[in-house]
Amino acid sequence: MIDTAGLPENPGCYLYSDADGRIIYVGKAKNLKKRVSSYFTKKDHDPKTRSLVAHIASVDFVVTGTETEAFLLENTLIKKHQPKYNIDLKDAKRYAWIELTREEFPRLVIARRATDDGTFFGPFVSAAERDRVLAVAKKVFHLRTCKKLPKRPCLRRHMQSCSAPCTGKVSPAEYDENVKKAALLLKGKSTELLDELRHEMAERASREEYERALVLRNEINAIGHLADRQHVERRREYDQDVIAYQVTDGKAYLTVFNVERGTLANKEEFTFEAGEDILEEFLVQYYSDREPPNELILGHETDPALAGFLSEKKGRQVEIVVPQRGEKRQLLDLARKNLEIAFFRDTLKSAELGAALGLPHPPAVIECFDISHLSGTAMVGSMVQFRDGRPDKSGYRRFKIKTVEGIDDFASIAEVVKRRYTRLIDEHAPFPDLVIIDGGKGQLSAAQESLAALGASAQPVIAIAKREEEIYTPHNALPLRLDKKSIALRYVHEIRDEAHRFAITYNRLLRKKKVIT
Known part of the structure; x- marks a missing residue:
């Protein structure tokens, strides 16, 4: 154990080194002695901190005058030493950028990473949104798309979607003015751009330059329509970052929303080993190489x-807000929702379905049955298994119908359900958390009878009818109608469609074998 008796009770930074003298962790503290001592006196550390403590051979420290100075020093030391146990910020995924090239007549192109070769806007989270912005910018401001200027005008010139600098009919100064307007749009400053265009349109109209005023009006309408389609839009004259995170099984999952003047400009996702004070440590590293916003929502x-x-980094006041209600709280909730979808979508599907059906706990294991035939021939049954929100193909089963003659979906469902769960009983294997039957009330009743005959009448089971997408449950006379956009119903659709695909595939296989024979 490290001797902490000689440590001061001042603010500052502490540096842990391993037996080889390598700095493995840098931290900051309001009281160095108390903070360092806590590592060796607490018994309930998370796994990452326990590993850190096991490798600490020595401790060094640097006293600072204030806590703010400690934050600044910690940032510098982490960047310098790259300690093993400080979080390594690696973006969970890369998004595409829009690049404005450095040419006499610049182009707008999609780029996978930002370099020093041009001006970059983004990154864009949504490819569809990126393409929409790019298309509007090119069309409205008539920017060229060709890699090399051709010797004669192309089709885009004849469609009046390019100013065609190849023809010499647009001067570099006029083209550059359009480039500047496109840059404003790509920066998310559509309000400034619209004000500028409206002012120019009014001037042109007053000088009776109606043709140019009409062109400007069309540009204003296109840009206004694009602004209306932004994912999050609020009236703000300053930038904000919204950060939500969750710690699960020793991992920290974090989402950052960058909101520029009321418009969601970017979303970043991070995952790293969880430890103590992870949010503060993240913020110090995240803003070490970028300018903090005016407002941080946590x-x-x-x-x-x-x-x-953060204020020291920015050179002006940075406000940290913890909203309880209102618009900013809605933004924070939106960030949390995105966090859940990005990292916990599969478990979220089970949780939403369990809540919608009133089950005592989320159904981790779900089995779904379907019947397939062609005019009564090659009658087969399929069963697919989903585990923790994903298909578990090792649990898929297919059945040749043995006891049913002709077309009888009810009897066929009864047979395959009985065969499946008789097998589980014989093998002393656990039943699933939920059984789904592709069909209506009749198919549900057939499945219930088979389960009851096996002494498993308490087994949760539902049926989904294709036509109205209604869910039938055993103890309700009327079907359950879930919101068509809900995660729960989409999950049921996903499972049902997979069972249907698996059944049809088996049916086709049997018919093919019969034809060959």
Whole structure:
């Protein structure tokens, strides 16, 4: 154990080194002695911190005058030493950028990473949104798309979607003016751009230049329509970052929303080993190489010195807000929702379905049955298994119908359900958390009779009818109608469609074998 008796009770930074003298962790503290001692006196550390403590051979420290100075010093030391146990910020995925090239007549192109070769806008989370912005910018401001200027006008010139600098009919100055307007749009400053265009349109109209005023009006309408389609739009004259995170099984999952003047401009997702003070440590590293926003929206309070650190980085006041209600709370909830979808979509599907059906716990294992035939021939049954929100193909089963003559979906469902769960009983294997039958009330009743005959009448089972997408449950006379956009119903559709695909595939296989024979 490290001797902490000689440590001061001042603010500052502490540096842990391993037996080889390598710095493995850098931290900051309001009281160095208390903070360092806590590593060796607490018994309930998370796995990452327990591993860190096991490798600490020595501790060094640097006293600072204030907590804000400690934040600044910690940032510098982490960047310098790259300690093993400080979080390694690696973006969970890369998004595409839009590049404005450095040419006499610049082009707008899609780029996978930002370099020093041009001006970059983004990254864009949604490819569809990126393509929509790019298309509007090219069309409205008539920017060229060709890699090399051709010797004669192309089709885009004849369609009046390119100013065709290849013809010499547009001067570099006029083309550059359009480039500047496109840059404003790509920066998310559509309000400024619209104000500028409206002012120019009014001037042109007053000088009776009606043709040019009409062109400007069309540009204003196109840009206004694009602005209306932004995912999140609110009236703000300053930038905000919204951060939500969750710790699960020793991992931290974090989402950052960058909101520029009321418009969601970017979303970033991170995952790293969880430890103590992960949010503050993340913020220090995240803003070490980028300018902090005017306002930071978080889910809980942080060390007051953090605001001082961010303000020092920005050169002006940065406000940290923990909203309880209102617009900012809605933004934070939206970030949390995106976090759940990005990292916990599969478990979220089970949770939503369990809640919609009133089950005592989310159905982790679900089995779904379907019957397939062609005019009564090659009658087969299929069963697919989903585990923790994903298909588990090792659990798929297919059945040749043995006891049913002709077309009888009810009897066929009864047979395959009985065969499946008789097998599980014989093998002493656990039943699924939920059984889904592709069909209506009749198919559900047939499945219930088979389960009851096996002594498993308590087994949760539902049926989904194709036509109205209604869900039938055993103890309700009327079907259950879920919101068509709900995660729960979409999950049921996903499972049902997979069972249907698997059944049809088996049916076709049997018919093919019969034809060959």
